[in-house]
Amino acid sequence: MQTCIETHGLTKRYGKKTALKDFTLEIQQGGIHAIVGSNGAGKSTLFRMLLGITTPTSGSARLLGQDSRMLAPEVRGRVGYVNEEHTLPLWMKARQITAQQKSFYPQWNQSIHDEVIGYFDVDPEQKVAGLSRGERAGLNLAMALAQAPDVLILDEPTLGLDVVARQSFLEALMFTEREANTTIIYCSHQMEEIERVADQLIVMEKGMLKNNSSPDEFVARVSYWVGDFANGLPAKNTIPGYLTHRTIDGNHHILVADQGDDFGQYLKQNGARTVARNAVNLERAVNAFLTKNHNTPDSRV
């Protein structure tokens, strides 16, 4: 299988701030790869470096086998990109923009465009400035998919969309993935979307790669324990794989990573009178991962 995205030791610093740190990732051709991470995790920086818009401080990034800093127009033509603002020329009509995009892409697939745009109510004679956010997203996605790209990068494309528009967007996305075998890199904060569409889950935190596996494998890495501790929970830094915990009705609800069934034994040895293991869903698992090192008022003390 061909590698479409490849980064090695990718690092980007803005002054003293490190946006991406020694980031190594390999994404094979095909499937929908979801990227999640809290704000400032470095997702957009990663995309910008992949597209050659930002030069890495160190390390390398390759897109469809070509160094991102020197992407040829042909390679750019094989990579679609949709950002959260759905940037389009506001002064142009939908029809004009579509015609313009069509002229750039010889592989333009009109049927995909028509199929996708069908999910949205876009008037071709309407100026972009007059389109709703959902319509603009639909137009943007239709054009990006009609380019028949090998890789499609979607940076929070459903941000600000209402439920109906989001639903249409996801359906259109899955339709394309089925029809065109496009590798889709999908960045979102919406876990239900990811749960629904992602084949692979990439978790980023503070500029570092924390996970790259299928969502199921990722969920399997996280276990959820409830324990009743007579003398309180042991110190957090002594708990192996500790992610997060909450205290509800005197019971401690603990989420840990990469621990087996013997973790229950560990809890008992450390003062738990009763221990129970519960199921965990993707959203909870991701949240636990992301909140582990997230700044909180007490963490800054």
Place this chain on the structure above:
Amino acid sequence: MFEIYKSEFLRYRKWAMLATVALLAGYGFLAKLKPFLQANEAQTAVTYMILIGGALVFGFVQMMLHRRNNHWTYLIHRPLAPHQIYTGLALAGATVIGMVIVVPWLIMVGGIDAFSETVVDMRHYGYMLFLLLCCLTSYLVGTLTALNPSKGSILLAILLLLLMHPKPQNNFLQYAPMIVAIAVLFALNLISFKPDLSTYVKRPWAIVLMAIPMSYAMTYGLALSTTIYYHLPLLIMGNHPDDHPVDGSVSYLWSLDAPQQIAYALEGSTHPRANYYIKQAELADFGYIGAREWNDLPRRSQLHTLDAQYAITDPETNSIWQFSHDDMLLVGYSQTRKEPLGAIGMRGFIDSVSRAENADRFTEIPRLAGRGFLTTQNTIYRIDFKERRLDIKHQLPEGERYITRPEIGEHYVALVTNKRTLLFDPRVLQNDYDAFEPEYEVTHPVPTEGFAYIDTYRLVDGYLFLYRGNNLFGFDQPGTVVLHAKLGGENETIFERHFSKQKHPAWIRHYMEMVSPVLHIADNAYFSALEPHRWDYLTPGEILGRSYPKEIYWIAGILMAVSAFAAFLMCRRHRLDRAQTITWVLLCAILSLPALVAFFLMNPLRPEPHEA
């Protein structure tokens, strides 16, 4: 590329139309106030500010709008090479500018040409080309400022000074530098228009193209900086030569009254009548004659904004006479009868322009003066509109030419030529039939480059002439000359005083030469090539033939060496490759300190941590 062009033009189409209409309305309003094609400094300045300044802002804003993060990704990430994208955008910008400049001007000038008797030459139409090229230059500086990470990109606006300031001797020299500047700026924009806009220009040719004009701009910046470390401290301490003239220098004369100036200029004179002249000066009427050679020598097809006078109006016949550069004739129009009045050529009045023969046409553009004078470089004509006569009022011999306009004083009319000063009785000027013969003829005691004016003291038996200048006796050789022009034509040089002191130290006087000798020579070479008749623009040979104070050579040499060494160290610090290092070291070695400043402007403050 065409699609990008189309989309971008669509974006600004309405604005362009609005600006076109607004400009046309502005022109229409001006035409109501005064003849539209009449040169007016304030109007020209405002036009330049609005159009050329507007083009710069437009270029900057256009690219800044694209630079916004997501907009930039949308623009750049497509199967088109960046240079094609930029070309599309720039062409759209140029079309907008072209529309705003050309359409209103064509409507106005074409309308005046078609529906009035006003003289409209090709140069009036050509002015829009000048404006257009200036605006395009300015526009490209604006786009470059937005696209290039260098903090000094805006300094390339100095190119406008190089293009707009000179008054070149022909149209080729007028437009060729503009085309070159536009090509250079376009190339720099192309290389700056890259996916990652934060990366600095690294290609040696681009470094050279950008650093040279930036360094040139910096010579002015560095010259201005003397205010901080020279002028201001002296002003604060109360020792500035402007407030405390240096005794023993020419500038000291400024602090003296007119009679005292003669006394000062005659200090040390052994002339037996020196004291007599000092006393006579106290009683004399004082005046002065401008003698700085004019730098607005008109040329055929020059920009109409450079015309010294729009027309000659004769109130008696209520006629207007304008000089046509296309016909090389003075063309008349009766305001009373609303009909053409023929033309005036070198041989006199002609019934109509179409009847003019080649011998009638002037061979150079005459200056229009007052209500009835025409001046060429060696002849002054007097026009009698009523009797339709053209008389030669004064003519110089072969090889001699006027260097200033006639100076009309209380007691004399003065004509200064490249060889002599001629004083005439002012009454003769008013009399149509009297010959214009000088009462006094004084051969300049020194070349005219050495002085800017001549002080005159009217004595009972003639005039005392006082010449002064910091370069009166040659480069950096200040002095004064007192001369007695006697009634009857005899002249006597009373005293030549050489001064050893100057107002400012050598490093201030020759700051430009010191801070970058090569740029100083190049600057002068460029201007003297465009305006060879200007005495103050020197050829490289003339500059190299000068003898500067030794310290200037030393300081200039040290600055060049230090700049080159500092550039080498900075290149190492910024981990520039060999080609870039050689380029910068050579630039700094040749262009000296301004190039080193350009290095700092064209590179990040801190070395980029990129591995690659």
